[in-house]
Amino acid sequence: MAKRSFLIPGVDKRLLIKDSIKTMPDVTRRRFIAGGASLGALTLLTGCDVVDSSSAEEMLKQVSKFNDAVQAFIFNPDALAPTFPESAITKPFPFNAYYDLDDAPDVDGKDWKLEVRGLVDNTKSWTLDELYKLPQVTQITRHICVEGWSAIGSWTGTPLRDFLKLIGADTRAKYVWFQCADKDGYNSPLDMRSALHPQTQMTFKYANEILPRAYGFPMKIRVPTKLGFKNPKYVVSMEVTNDYKGGYWEDQGYNSFSGS
Amino acid sequence: MASLTVSDEQVRATPAKVIQPAWVRIMHWINALAMILMILSGWQIYNASPLFGFSFPREYTLGGWLGGGLLWHFAAMWLLMINGLAYLITGFATGRFRKKLLPITASGVLHDVRAALTFKLGHDDLTVYNYVQRLLYAGIIVVGVLIVLSGLAIWKPVQLYYLVMLFGDYPTARYVHFFCMAAICAFLIVHVALALLVPKSLRAMIIGR
Numbered sequence: 001m002a003k004r005s006f007l008i009p010g011v012d013k014r015l016l017i018k019d020s021i022k023t024m025p026d027v028t029r030r031r032f033i034a035g036g037a038s039l040g041a042l043t044l045l046t047g048c049d050v051v052d053s054s055s056a057e058e059m060l061k062q063v064s065k066f067n068d069a070v071q072a073f074i075f076n077p078d079a080l081a082p083t084f085p086e087s088a089i090t091k092p093f094p095f096n097a098y099y100d101l102d103d104a105p106d107v108d109g110k111d112w113k114l115e116v117r118g119l120v121d122n123t124k125s126w127t128l129d130e131l132y133k134l135p136q137v138t139q140i141t142r143h144i145c146v147e148g149w150s151a152i153g154s155w156t157g158t159p160l161r162d163f164l165k166l167i168g169a170d171t172r173a174k175y176v177w178f179q180c181a182d183k184d185g186y187n188s189p190l191d192m193r194s195a196l197h198p199q200t201q202m203t204f205k206y207a208n209e210i211l212p213r214a215y216g217f218p219m220k221i222r223v224p225t226k227l228g229f230k231n232p233k234y235v236v237s238m239e240v241t242n243d244y245k246g247g248y249w250e251d252q253g254y255n256s257f258s259g260s
Numbered sequence: 261m262a263s264l265t266v267s268d269e270q271v272r273a274t275p276a277k278v279i280q281p282a283w284v285r286i287m288h289w290i291n292a293l294a295m296i297l298m299i300l301s302g303w304q305i306y307n308a309s310p311l312f313g314f315s316f317p318r319e320y321t322l323g324g325w326l327g328g329g330l331l332w333h334f335a336a337m338w339l340l341m342i343n344g345l346a347y348l349i350t351g352f353a354t355g356r357f358r359k360k361l362l363p364i365t366a367s368g369v370l371h372d373v374r375a376a377l378t379f380k381l382g383h384d385d386l387t388v389y390n391y392v393q394r395l396l397y398a399g400i401i402v403v404g405v406l407i408v409l410s411g412l413a414i415w416k417p418v419q420l421y422y423l424v425m426l427f428g429d430y431p432t433a434r435y436v437h438f439f440c441m442a443a444i445c446a447f448l449i450v451h452v453a454l455a456l457l458v459p460k461s462l463r464a465m466i467i468g469r
Contacts, residue, residue, distance in 0.1 A: 060328075063335040075419045082421055142430060144417060147309035147326065150430050225418050253327035255334075260418045 068257045075259075077193045081224035084140045089207070090151035093143075095214040096228065105181035105234040109218050115237035118177075121168025128218050132204060134158040134166075139199060141224035143231070144260055146249075155222045156205035161196045169240045171196060177245045178221055181234040188232045188247035189256065190223065199224050202235075227258040279386045279464040283350055288465055290343045295444065297322065297336035302441055304329025311438055337411070344404060351401075360389055361398045369395050383458050400447050407440035 095101050113125040138156040164171060176195040180186040194200060203220040204211055211217045216233025223231050229249045239245075250256040280288075301323050303316035308326040323329035351357040368391035375381040376392055383390075389397065413423040413433040427433035455462045463469075 057328075057331075060331040060335050063338070064331055067334055071416075071419075075416070079419055079421075081418045082424075142417070144430065145309065146330070148305060148311075148414070148434060149309045249327075253325075253331065255330070260416055 064255050068255070071257070071259065077259075078197060079225070081141050081199055081260075084142065084152050086140060086154065088152050089140060089154055093151050093153045093206070093215070094149070096145065097233075099182075101214055104213055105183070106213060107181050107218055107234060112218050112236070114219065114235070116167055116239075117237060118240040119170035119173045119242070120240050123167075128204075131158070131202070131219070134163065136204065137201070138205075138208070139201065139222075139224070141199070141222075143224075143228055145228040146254060146258065154207045155201060155203045155220075156208060157201045157203035157219075157222065159198060160200045160202055160221065161198065163202055164195065164240070173240045174242045175240075175244065177239045177241055178232045178235050179237045179239075180232050181236050182248075184248070186232060186234075186248045187245070188230055188250065189245055190221070190226075190230065191257065194223060194225060194259065197223070197225055225259055227254075227260060229254060230258050277387060278468050280468050282468065284356070285465055285468060287343055287347045287350075290339065291347065294336055294340035294343060295448075297332060298340055299441060299445065301329045301332035301336065305333060306438070311435065334415075341408060344408065348401070348405075357398075357401075361394045364391060364394045364398060383461065386461055386464055396447065396450070400444065403440050403443045403447075407437060407444065410434075410437040410440060413437075 140154045144150040175189045201222040203222040219235045220233045304321035307315045323332045372391040
């Protein structure tokens, strides 16, 4: 009989069902959508007293950080991205940016210099000719966009870790921070472990041709173990730093690690 | 007073049978919430780069934009995965899957589909699933496993490369993820409609009997 005490005496069955219907997907869905509705879900989810949307956002950011910690714990940061045969290359490889190709940075290779700053022994700037003389490797990997689409391409350039060694970078520093020629000042931080990954590359060529404007002339940072937005194009400077300086998309809410 | 006595005796004679044990009910509703969060945030992510010639209406997406949708998706995934894993383990360990979902025979399914289409499929005993229910409930568990695996594959295609290989390649895993979502939505529509048609089944999923 103790079991029956779960049934509340005097409760109208029809009312009970009415109440229960309220918890059904259709209505729940509508409740999520209306205004700050996701908060209702969040309160259900956590039992926390979520009072405004900023605290909901804050909670989601905390979960995102938690995800980073879990990944750091269970994954091998040196795992290699799969490589593909030339026949697998996507043609044409898509141009992708938050602007049209006509508005893409048009860098003059003769004037351009790569500026090096921060925790490095040698802060000399590098001309394109000097960079082209460094040993280069080619790799065919899949570029995966945060939006979900992907394309396989062939990138040629100098492993970033070799260049960092050459300039005497303090590889105990936390980040290499890249800045780009975009008029809105695209930039992106790369964690040092990923910067030292064997496949992370200062890219000067696409499909064995000098990197065209569409793909980031004169230099792109190709990180096949990261989402596309962590692969900056039209790079003008790099800074080795312990400070998290944010990034164009990172500041808007994309997860900064975004490792794949 | 006489009628009261009678009803008490009736209750004692046929004690209400627990149709859905507490763990099933709790996990069912947690899963319902997690699935809805995953679907609505997933639609947001889909809209950033649609696989087909349509987008989901903005009002039916979660997160406001791609970045927000991704945060929701990668938060709610914990709820879905932990709850789903607990459900699978408990379902196998208690023998519930075996008792409730097996056997599934072609002739049984055909018979019950025919009965359902001619409105002759009864739900007198909610503790026993008919063959159509068995097939759908077992099928949706398989889809649930597939959607998690394909989701992990497209989330971490470098780290979980063997999972990507399981589906063929990255774009294929993405399509699998989409079609699993579509299957779950189709299931959801039928499942909710039938629960409303047989309200006692809904009651059983809330209070157990």
